[in-house]
Amino acid sequence: QLQLQESGPGLVKPSETLSLTCTVSGGSISSSSYYWGWIRQPPGKGLEWIGSIYYSGSTYYNPSLKSRVTISVDTSKNQFSLKLSSVTAADTAVYYCARRGYSGYDLEWIYYFDYWGQGTLVTVSS
């Protein structure tokens, strides 16, 4: 059974960089055609996709965060990571890592997030 687990500091100071790692177990992060992503949820609010990465290192990001986000992958450790720079209180959220699964649909592919980590709360405060 595929499992994902987030890890990293739960408290980050304003203007600093938030760093989280997602460790994948029960499967290889290098599996073909799967992207791996980060999604966040401010307390009491909805879900926001941050960005995704392929095992080759190919990435795509939410334009609203792109200038501050870097997602990287370490296939030797079966991990991928998130860095979010210049954080403010608005970046306080539960951060989830997830696998972007896919299925064939109408001669194309449809994508969805089918495996999720349990989430980790990151608070931005001095």
Next chain:
Amino acid sequence: DIQMTQSPSSLSASVGDRVTITCRASQSISSYLNWYQQKPGKAPKLLIYAASSLQSGVPSRFSGSGSGTDFTLTISSLQPEDFATYYCQQSYSTPHTFGQGTRLEIK
């Protein structure tokens, strides 16, 4: 960005009720629509993808329909474990965007 709007924002219902939640996209997304269930303190769980395909292991009382801009999630007979928040999400284009959520509460 494609905006996803769910209605209602919250809903009270009883065990055994049939419930429908609506999701509207700001532009046509064909059937590139997924539904998730989230319980307090837990990660979202995929229920339905491609608007109407049931994810493996999800009870058949959950169903989805729609295409273009208007979609529905229906729970045919509410069970106690179904009280949660439900989100729609479009995968037609990036950024992947979610609806604001519909909180389903016990009446």
